[in-house]
Amino acid sequence: MHTLDTLVDKALSRRTFLASAGAATAVSLAGCSDDGVTTSTPLYTDADILNYALNLEYLEAQFYLYAATGAGLATADTAAPTGYTGTFTAGTLTPGNAAQVPSLPAAQQAVLNEIAFEEQQHVRFLRSALGSAAVPCPAIDLSYFGPLAVAAGITTSTAPAFNPFASFDNFLVGAFLFEDVGVTAYAGAAPMISAAGITSGYLTAAAGILAVEAYHAGYVRTALTARAIAATGGASAYPYLGYANQIEALRADLTVGNTDAPSTSGSVETLLTLPSGPTSPSAIAAASASTAIGFARTINQVHHIVYGSATVGAKSGGFFPNGTNSIFAKTTA
Secondary structure, eight states: OOOHHHHHHHTSOHHHHHHHHHHOOSEEEEEEOTTSOEEEEEEEOHHHHHHHHHHHHHHHHHHHHHHHHSOOOOGGGTSOOTTOOSSOOOOOEEOTTOOOOOSOOHHHHHHHHHHHHHHHHHHHHHHHHHGGGOOOOOOEEGGGHHHHHHHHTSOSOSTTOOOTTSSHHHHHHHHHHHHHHHHHHHHHHGGGSOHHHHHHTHHHHHHHHHHHHHHHHHHHHHHHHHHHHHSTTOGGGOHHHHHHHHHHHHHHHHSTTOOSOTTTTOOOOOOOOOOOSTTSOOSSOOBOTTTOOBOOOOHHHHHHHHHTOOOTTOOSBTTBTTOOSSTTOSOOO
16 A cells, blocks of 8 residues: 555655746747747646645645544644745634534544545645645635525524534535535646646546545535435435535536536536436436536636635635635636
8 A cells, every 4th residue: 555655755756846847837828929939938837736736625624624623734734834935825714613523423433534634634745745835724714604504595694604513414514515626626627737747647646636535525425315315204304415405506606607518617516316216416426417427627616616706806705715825816717
């Protein structure tokens, strides 16, 4: 079994990464100068792509660690690394109702512990891979679950706010929001990795993280569906499955460029419903009904969701009150 240290050393070695990120851009905009010589204007590097992913991992890790342990990431996992020369600064965490989910049986606590550990390790993995280029953790507001629940129609008031830390069922609804977004974010960013980055192993590593996020998402969706099936009085007596669908509908509303053609935008998800046959909407996977291929979201689309804003030009809000620590922080579409 490969350890994280082995993966960092072999697949995403810091030396190879910095050489690639410093010497070549992931994508360039080609054009011609007046003398006919082709020029190239850098748009972003592989480091920018990994730092975008790191911002999302910071958010997920803070949520899951609080749910599992009652405390978030350690300062060593959020501060600017030694040698960092970028312009981004570490932000503060607004915990809101964040706390350890109470009174869980051992099996449920074990689930929270595992997911929290894996999200924490994703943060550490990306920070190790990026080295001194890793951005510090931005300001994160976990109290945004309150306004988000109102916007989704789950509650009518932020007082009392929907609290994903109040019970295991509430936790599943909060986790549903993050995991589906995480999976589609990695799928959307993967094609942006440069050829040099692919050779160096960045795409392989990103695919590995996406796989873990997909396992998390599949567990959350399956747990919600299973608990609805098992509920006394049937699914109609279990509101949390409906809450997940309401969040899914809100995500679609926030996704600029929403379309019924997943191959072009990857923004439309199937509804999380109880399956009644092989052609029913999926309760497990957010995938095209015709191809069973998972959806992808662009960086702009992901930012619209985590900011809670469909406005083009949004640069902060929602879970990131000061924006992400990313060159992509301001939405352009």
